[in-house]
Amino acid sequence: MNPLPRTVGFVGLGAMGLPMAANLAKAGCDVLAWNRSRPALDAARTAGCRTAGSPAEVGATAPVVLTMLPDLPQVVAVLDGLLCADPVIDTLVVMGTVSPVGVRKVAEELLPRGVTVVDAPVSGGVTGARDASLSIMAGGPADSVERIRPYLSAMGSTVRRMGDIGAGSLAKACNQLVVAGTLVSLAEAVLLGERGGLEPAALLDVLAGGLASSEVLAQKRHHLAESDFTPSGPARYLHKDLGFVLESAADERVLLPLSATVARLYAAVEAQGQGDLDNSVVLQHLRGRRANHPHHSKD
Structure with missing residues (x-):
């Protein structure tokens, strides 16, 4: 019935x-x-x-x-x-x-x-x-x-x-904080690994078999391993959601340093016109950044 x-x-x-x-x-x-x-x-x-x-x-x-x-x-x-x-x-x-x-x-x-x-x-x-x-x-x-x-x-x-009312959306903001933070961590791991000669696919397989495993890794593995940023979840939506995270943090007077950093990264992704690509495109953004390490200077 x-x-x-x-x-x-x-x-x-x-x-x-x-x-x-x-x-x-x-x-x-x-x-x-x-x-x-x-x-x-x-x-x-x-x-x-x-x-x-x-x-x-x-x-x-x-x-x-x-x-x-x-x-x-x-x-x-x-x-x-x-x-x-x-x-x-x-x-x-x-x-x-x-x-x-x-x-x-x-x-x-x-x-x-x-x-x-x-x-x-x-x-x-x-x-x-x-x-x-x-x-x-x-x-x-x-x-x-x-x-x-x-x-x-x-x-x-x-x-x-x-x-x-509002509690469901606050819980979703917390969810998106974890998703975005995990995505950026995975992107940084792929970047670090490939600069050191590791194959992204092999690295992600190893991560998936240990404590670093997550649903984010499972769903985004292909995007990160193949640099295929065909959208399954557009980056601009995650950028929007991170705005709600920061808005809620301000409303509750909570300091969220990781969220602030991740939000800046996704704001930069959107500013570069990549908002319609998959949210894993943060990897491509990180590849384009140039690190400045004074202690490695040859001068």
Whole structure:
């Protein structure tokens, strides 16, 4: 028996949003999806979703609406549409990676309009979205999180309420801190190794067999070993997410020296026009830097 007979709305059918919506439909949910581009809507229909002609149609049909959009400004941009046509929406679930500070403000603004916000960002990448094995970090009122838990469980293997609104996004910021820090460490290891005559692929295999092993290494091994920076996760998104890390650190008055350094590296990657390449392209950026070691000077 379907535990969620009511329609659920889904806005944002990108590389992760489309398989997430498909997994909801596969679990027996009545998914009403909307996206700006028509090809994604066609793909959603093929995957078992119904499609809407506008955000207004979604908001007027679905009490719970999930968004998988790049950032909070894109969520805010569709809010007027969701709420304009005699809406029945009462719960907005923000599943993209957004500012913990910003999502709390949106929640405060929507509460008088009868809409509860849950922030529920995800980790696991396109693979996790496709396999319904995402790790989902939720923030919001306990009863609201429990109400939408069956939807979240249809898309992820780990679903955890982290606290009140903004807590899910703070947990995701912590996740991105670890991902970015690990990526930079791996890139530096490859750079150091290849300058000393080691084959990157062999080095990464050895690292993967020991304590240095990680999911980041497993998913990024090919990119780093082959210098193939075809995007599976664009560097510009990680640059954006690191901004949320630093914003949260300032808000909580916490000093994060590693995060500050990593954020500067990804800011430089974006400034060099490499933001659309894979986030492992930080390796290429490091290769282009020239170390200055005065104690090695020949003068």
